[in-house]
Amino acid sequence: MSTLTVTGLEALLGDIGLQTPIPHFAEADVLNKPRDIARSYFADILSSLVGGDPANAYNSIQWPSNIDNGDLAAILPKLSHGADYHALALDLITKFPECPLFIRRPFEEGMHLRMFYQPRTLPRLVLSYINDRKQSYGRDASLGLHHLTSPESGRKRLVIEFSSPNIDSEFQAKHLRSTILGASIASIYGSMGWDVTKINYLGDWGKPLGLLGAGWEKFEPEGQFQADPLRHLFDVYHKTYERFEPEQAAYKKARDEGKDPAELETQELFAERNAFFKRMEDGEEKALAFWKRVREINIDSYNQLYSRLNISFDEYSGESQVSQETMAEVEDILKNKGICEADGPSWIIDLKKFTKKAGREIIRDRTGSSTYMLRDLAAVLDRDRKYSFDKMIYVVATDNKDHFSRLFKILELMDLPDLAGKLEYVSFSGVSQMSKKLGRGHTPDDILDQCQAAMRTSLKENPEKATLLGSTEETVASVGTTALLAQELSARRANDHAFDISHMTSFEHGTGPDLQYWYARLCSVLKTAPDPVELSDEDFASLREDGVTNVLRLLATYPEITNSTYRNLEPVTVMAYLASVTDHLSSCFEGIEESDGITPVQATLFEATRTVLENGMKLVGINPAIH
Incomplete structure (x- = not known):
């Protein structure tokens, strides 16, 4: 029954x-x-x-x-x-x-x-329970309902913003980590019944684009651009930034010494940057053509990476897409409520007047250009009206902590406390060795290319594992992707971590390849499983060894693991759990000659374990290499 x-x-x-x-x-x-x-x-x-x-x-x-x-x-x-x-x-x-x-x-x-x-009764309860529920084991769709007792009331809506790379520079480690963590969090909420909308909010507007545009015109790169557009854009970016860095340092020094740095913004690259961005905001055809070109080239490159990671978005947005009308509306509210004030030609919010935390946010700079804060405030209102969300999560590195703290506070000052209360900032450490190891000017595809090259070598060095997993290019791609995902998901969000390609592609315990190996081994042994039969008490009694009992005890904990991960948004909780299951799983294979087949009760055990491993992997965004 x-x-x-x-x-x-x-x-x-x-x-x-x-x-x-x-x-x-x-x-x-x-x-x-x-x-x-x-x-x-x-x-x-x-x-x-x-x-x-x-x-x-x-x-x-x-x-x-x-x-x-x-x-x-x-x-x-x-x-x-x-x-x-x-x-x-x-x-x-x-x-x-x-x-x-x-x-x-x-x-x-x-x-x-x-x-x-x-141990005598545990197998009968746990195995029946899991094998009845299959893919739904560990899910709790009731958590996403507006009203638990009224399913007809509908599901709660989550909008989640993640990845969000800047189109003026390389795809950085913090954007990779945001991509992987964000997709995992979106999957976790979806498994708990929420209606999830995934947004990639590109850094595709603002003065960094103005700086790149100024550099583009200065270096006249068109001939080289045709051969390798993306790498040449990065080359222009680095050449431009190297020239701009001393100017930026002088600006910060003047500001820190209490001097007015405004004059510096009227000189050299500062002035050229501001002028190019003003041309963009004024709708100049040449400036917008450059912006559009850069945006399209980068999005094409991002899409290749996302596809290889098995990650998709429901909406590509960006700072450039924020409604001008909504920005004007935000400015009116800020001015009418006395939150925003003139500071020369600029418009600013002096947060010291409203909160104990010091802070100053520019809404319009002295050239009249919009700022990141103004665009973000308007984006919140646009999304609230479009999606009527119950919660919106930003998955962004810790270097944005002050920005989001101020964003939420300003919304409260605008008499929008309920909206501010729906917003959540999920932070993580952006510190990584990735850029150092991949080198300057790396493209998004370079990240996975190097992982998969190392995975190809690792499979050659582990022929037993390669025999089970396969050594085709499809396998190399799949397991190599798992290697990268597992490394990112196995670190706590607050922890810094190394981008260690050698370790991530090894078969050491807890790595992605090791997880795929154990899943593949379960699939392999289940191919020899006999047809299902009604199991007796004597059959279940054969599963009373300590190793098997420990696996069953772990399998029983899986719903608590998923619930905990939903609460703390730490995918490492699931990854550590899966590693614990595979650690105990080896004892279940003792004495089994896989080529000779397995008993019906062993098949029941292995099928339940395979189900839990698959559910856990998919929950955090890892696709099993063997289906």
Whole structure:
């Protein structure tokens, strides 16, 4: 009988020897989280022994961070306030009744009463549960509903902005990390029932484009441009920036010394930059033709990278696409509410007047040109009107922290606190060795080209792995992509990390290639699986070895892993979990001659494990190399 319904689940539990109905707790989600079943029975027993509110017993139970510390842990001070916790533990251990879900008795450790699952009954519950749910295991579509009890009310809408490279320079490490993290977060929200819209908001306007345009006219590069447009654009950018850097340093020095740096902006490249951008904003045909050309060349290049990463966007936008009417509307609000003030020919917001944090934002500069802040404020209003989102997430490196803090504060000052409250800034460290290792003038494709070249070498050095995975160019591309994705997703967002191509393409534990290898091995052994049959208690009893039990215990935790990742937006949580599963998986293959086939119960175990690995990989944006 299917365990997808409470009736079917209780029938299974009755066959195992448990009393039904399942003890009811409001917070338990027994149809999506198998560990909530155990928690409910454990809480029911503790409540009957201690007395008091059953909900208190349920809430006193937590999940140990490591399976070596048990499967459930009741925090004794929460279970019974003011009791002698050691005496309470001894009393509970003595009186704890036999339950088919658990080993005979819990054990005391400090302030915790810990419990392990019963290896005899664990396979029957967990394998039936996972193999019934298949691709839906670990998902919880109810989290995306406007109203949990009214599915007809519709799904919540998430708009997520990520990648967002600047078209005037190389695709930087922070843009790569934003791309991979953003796609993963979008996938996680989608798995939890949200209606997700993915936006790539290009840095395709502003004075950096004015600087590139000024350099373009100065270096007259047309002949070389035809041969390799993108690399030559980067060459022009670097030549121009090298000349501009001393001017920029002088400007900052004057400003820091309390001098007026305005005169410096009227000289040399500063003036040429400002003039070119003003030509763009004024709609001059020649300036806009250059901007359009640069934009199209870069988007074509980005699309090749995104396609190779299996990442797509619902909307390509950019600073250039922000509505002029909405920018004017924002300016009117800022001026009418006294938030914005004139500072010579510029218009600024002096945030010291409204918040303890010092800050000064320019809305229009002395040339009358729009600024990044003005365009971002207008973009928020445009998107809110277009999508009526419930949440908007920006996945951007930590060097933008002050910008987003000020953006949210200015929206509040504009009497838009509800809109500001829907915005979330998901930051990450942009520190990486990528640009140093790839060299100046690298294109987006260079990133994956080098990963895949190293992956080709790694497969040649690991013939056993190559035999299983394959060594075709398609395999090299797929596993090489996984190598890059896994490295980016296996670091906490706040952590700096090395762009280590050698390590990421190795088969060391926890790497992308190692994950693909174990998934491929499961697929391979399942090819010899016999036709499904009704499994007996004796069949399940053969899965009582410690290694198999540990895998089953881990598989049961997967819904909590996905829920935790949804809450903390740290894909490393999933990656660490998948590495833990593969680490324990090797013991399940002991004594199996894969060429001779496997038993029906082994096939059931391996199919459930394959399902969880596949679900976890796809959740964070990794496609299994073998289907």
